[in-house]
Amino acid sequence: MALITLLSDFGSASGYPAAMKGVILSLCPTAQIVDISHDVERHHIRAGAFLLWMVAPYFPEKTVHCAVVDPGVGTARRPIAIESGGQFLVGPDNGLLIPAAERLGRYSVFHITNEKYFCAPVSRTFHGRDIFAPVAAHIANGLSPRELGPLITDYIKLSLGEGVRRGRVLEGEIAYIDTFGNLITNIPGELLKEIAPGTALVVEVSRKVASARYASTYGEVEQGELIVTVGSHGQLEIATNLGSAAQRLRAHTGETVTITIAPPKK
Amino acid sequence: MALITLLSDFGSASGYPAAMKGVILSLCPTAQIVDISHDVERHHIRAGAFLLWMVAPYFPEKTVHCAVVDPGVGTARRPIAIESGGQFLVGPDNGLLIPAAERLGRYSVFHITNEKYFCAPVSRTFHGRDIFAPVAAHIANGLSPRELGPLITDYIKLSLGEGVRRGRVLEGEIAYIDTFGNLITNIPGELLKEIAPGTALVVEVSRKVASARYASTYGEVEQGELIVTVGSHGQLEIATNLGSAAQRLRAHTGETVTITIAPPKK
Amino acid sequence: MALITLLSDFGSASGYPAAMKGVILSLCPTAQIVDISHDVERHHIRAGAFLLWMVAPYFPEKTVHCAVVDPGVGTARRPIAIESGGQFLVGPDNGLLIPAAERLGRYSVFHITNEKYFCAPVSRTFHGRDIFAPVAAHIANGLSPRELGPLITDYIKLSLGEGVRRGRVLEGEIAYIDTFGNLITNIPGELLKEIAPGTALVVEVSRKVASARYASTYGEVEQGELIVTVGSHGQLEIATNLGSAAQRLRAHTGETVTITIAPPKK
Numbered sequence: 001m002a003l004i005t006l007l008s009d010f011g012s013a014s015g016y017p018a019a020m021k022g023v024i025l026s027l028c029p030t031a032q033i034v035d036i037s038h039d040v041e042r043h044h045i046r047a048g049a050f051l052l053w054m055v056a057p058y059f060p061e062k063t064v065h066c067a068v069v070d071p072g073v074g075t076a077r078r079p080i081a082i083e084s085g086g087q088f089l090v091g092p093d094n095g096l097l098i099p100a101a102e103r104l105g106r107y108s109v110f111h112i113t114n115e116k117y118f119c120a121p122v123s124r125t126f127h128g129r130d131i132f133a134p135v136a137a138h139i140a141n142g143l144s145p146r147e148l149g150p151l152i153t154d155y156i157k158l159s160l161g162e163g164v165r166r167g168r169v170l171e172g173e174i175a176y177i178d179t180f181g182n183l184i185t186n187i188p189g190e191l192l193k194e195i196a197p198g199t200a201l202v203v204e205v206s207r208k209v210a211s212a213r214y215a216s217t218y219g220e221v222e223q224g225e226l227i228v229t230v231g232s233h234g235q236l237e238i239a240t241n242l243g244s245a246a247q248r249l250r251a252h253t254g255e256t257v258t259i260t261i262a263p264p265k266k
Numbered sequence: 267m268a269l270i271t272l273l274s275d276f277g278s279a280s281g282y283p284a285a286m287k288g289v290i291l292s293l294c295p296t297a298q299i300v301d302i303s304h305d306v307e308r309h310h311i312r313a314g315a316f317l318l319w320m321v322a323p324y325f326p327e328k329t330v331h332c333a334v335v336d337p338g339v340g341t342a343r344r345p346i347a348i349e350s351g352g353q354f355l356v357g358p359d360n361g362l363l364i365p366a367a368e369r370l371g372r373y374s375v376f377h378i379t380n381e382k383y384f385c386a387p388v389s390r391t392f393h394g395r396d397i398f399a400p401v402a403a404h405i406a407n408g409l410s411p412r413e414l415g416p417l418i419t420d421y422i423k424l425s426l427g428e429g430v431r432r433g434r435v436l437e438g439e440i441a442y443i444d445t446f447g448n449l450i451t452n453i454p455g456e457l458l459k460e461i462a463p464g465t466a467l468v469v470e471v472s473r474k475v476a477s478a479r480y481a482s483t484y485g486e487v488e489q490g491e492l493i494v495t496v497g498s499h500g501q502l503e504i505a506t507n508l509g510s511a512a513q514r515l516r517a518h519t520g521e522t523v524t525i526t527i528a529p530p531k532k
Numbered sequence: 533m534a535l536i537t538l539l540s541d542f543g544s545a546s547g548y549p550a551a552m553k554g555v556i557l558s559l560c561p562t563a564q565i566v567d568i569s570h571d572v573e574r575h576h577i578r579a580g581a582f583l584l585w586m587v588a589p590y591f592p593e594k595t596v597h598c599a600v601v602d603p604g605v606g607t608a609r610r611p612i613a614i615e616s617g618g619q620f621l622v623g624p625d626n627g628l629l630i631p632a633a634e635r636l637g638r639y640s641v642f643h644i645t646n647e648k649y650f651c652a653p654v655s656r657t658f659h660g661r662d663i664f665a666p667v668a669a670h671i672a673n674g675l676s677p678r679e680l681g682p683l684i685t686d687y688i689k690l691s692l693g694e695g696v697r698r699g700r701v702l703e704g705e706i707a708y709i710d711t712f713g714n715l716i717t718n719i720p721g722e723l724l725k726e727i728a729p730g731t732a733l734v735v736e737v738s739r740k741v742a743s744a745r746y747a748s749t750y751g752e753v754e755q756g757e758l759i760v761t762v763g764s765h766g767q768l769e770i771a772t773n774l775g776s777a778a779q780r781l782r783a784h785t786g787e788t789v790t791i792t793i794a795p796p797k798k
Contacts (some may be wrong), residue, residue, distance in 0.1 A: 001295040001297055001714070003295070005284065005288075010711060011710070011711030011712075012278065012279070012544065012545070012567075012569075012571070013569040013570070013571035013572075013588075013711065014569070014581040014710050014711040015568055015569055015586050015587050015710075016710075018537065018566055018567065018568040018569070018587045018763075019586070019587045019590045019764075021566045022537075022566070022587060022588075022590030022591040023590050024590070025535055025564060025566070025592060026590070026591065026592040029533040029535070029564075029592065030533055032291060032295075033566075034284055034288070034291070034299075035278075035284065036281055036284040036288045037278070037279040037280070037281055037284070038279070039278070039279035040279075042712060047316025051281040054281050055281050055284045055285045056288075057290060058285045058288030058289050058292070058395065059291070059292065059297065060288070060291060060292040063288075073749065073775070074749025075749065123750055123762075123763075123764040124748050124749040124761070124762070125761065125763060125764050125769075126764030129590065129764060146665065178277070178280050178281075178282075179276060179279065179280040180277075180308060201553060206710075216340065216390050217339065217340025217341065217390040217391055226334070229390070229391065230389075230390075231389075231391060231392075232282075232285075232389040232391050232392030232395060232396075237391075242309060242337065247504040251670075259458055267561040267562055269557055269561070271550065271554075278544065278545070298561075300550055300553045300554070300557070300565075301544075301550065302547055302548070302550040303544075303545040303547055303550070304545070305544070306545075317547040320547050320551070320701045321547050321550045321551045321554060322554075323556050324550075324554030324558070324661065324672060325554040325557070325558065326554070326557060326561065327557040329554075394795035444543070444546050444548075445542060445543025445545065445546040446543075446545075446574060482606065482656050483605065483606025483607065483656040483657055495656070495657065496655075496656075496657075497655075497657060497658075497663075498548075498551075498655040498657050498658030498661060503657075508575060508603070
């Protein structure tokens, strides 16, 4: 059973994802198609890269992820296909696919040049429909990425970064803000592992300082209290029980985060 | 053909529903997955329960409904699976599944304790992905809910209530406000059955009183006029032709509704 | 493999599309269902017609498009099914299906009268679930539209219009505004074909006049500059690189657009 995921900033109501699905199902009628999101913040490559990084490991082998957050469509930016850990990724060469590829395993990147697998004529503004969707369908049908074009190593790298800890201070940045206003950081949860639930913390996001508490789940604290927890993705997450941490701290993706563990009381 | 529906308050763009789908399709590659909604008002168990109640009867036998509106995730609240009228429901023990289960037929509730069917390790904040999705996939594959854990009777009950009529006065509450701003009440449509289209009514929602007309469809009245009609779900619905009744009456889910039939003119 | 698309103004989170899917999968368990959009502006038949016109050609033969933007539900407006270019369209007789039908090929329109294919009882307010979804499923199962009712020719016509060029002046209207705020016109792209990228243009939308540049892709101009380009649908599109043209020009669907080619400098 062929499985293809789609991720874009087209808007789920725009009709553009549907056009991609029509192309895919014309070439691979039995494909299962799963939408990861079509509402990535427009042209926000890092936010798209984070989502793909977050969900790709939960998909089975041979899944083809077709991702299009592509401010450079129609310019010289190259289309690429990646094989990693038994899964495939197809999209623009702008870093979008790289964090997921790294997480899935050792990976190979191919520059897609073989126009035989495109929808003709290729428009200048919608490679999602004319290049990425048909290429994803062909891979789902069993085509090896090797057939698409040459192996390259000069693709654009992108790292979501990794927060660090120095003594009582953890530093990183906001990788993603989810629907609930939870601030998902790039600080690995294990850096706080030895801390007991309830430990007092101080959170600083772009010059706003707030008290928080380490919690192992949202329900452990009073309503409205700020907590730091290890999210379902394994990263530290700043949240409030029944409220939006993003609104409360007026926080944005990409901003620096500092979490300080309060010294034990004497 | 295995059929699984998903309902949550995660936001369709959040990536969390996609992670659940990846887990489901890893275990049950041929599953058809249908999204009921991922935009239930956050933590609003009654609104989620209403949607599930509304759509479940339209699905075929053996459908597995996996629903996650779950403010208590990570606390002592239990995961449950229900068998009812040939369909299955999986989700938290907080009342969310009960109105749909009652509507589908006689039902049995099982406390999910058999960790063999979970994704390990189980996170503290995302049981949708780690417990409910894999359990739903196993049921879709043919597993009996009996294998999941003990039958229980002390699950949390939830009733959407049922409006009543006393003479010319009907009383109930707003069960749900749909995308059009239509106010869907918990008053059964048959309580107004003998009324002729065009009959004058008085509607009162949280101290705001307005004139309305009974209509058998939206198109029967002038633009902007307030109507009471029997919605597609069989409940009385307060709507305006081409406009939002919710906005006009500043109404919210859960508020009390009174509908009074005007006495016939002499 | 049966393939059914859905388009509506119900809102993707409303539960109504899910009820339609339940009906479809009860009758045709192997159907692939693709959402084109459920967030068409409420009751905006032309916007729905444009989306369907835009994406239908990308779907394979035998696809059944089930579209419901239906302000006249429950009135005398007829339900229709159309066969065109090997695909099928099902929905209300209000013009919604016609531009797509014309684009797909020569077409025949049938008045759906055979109640055998409806879900009983038919509600007055939700023909999407009770008439259009089951009829679409039956067609996907192989039923000929001829079995549904008589061939008719007095169906309601709708044209998205076609912009024209007189010398240096092109005139048309805004057919659709997409998620990015791009203004998609009904002026065919070929009317500007001989123009060189970078050519200066003057755009007028509902009395607001602005300078623009012809570009073959978004990335060719400075951030914020207004461009006219041939969109992925083949129509002229007014856009800004990284911004919303709709917001900048305060433009709305249906408004008149004039594009004037500046005379070459001497």
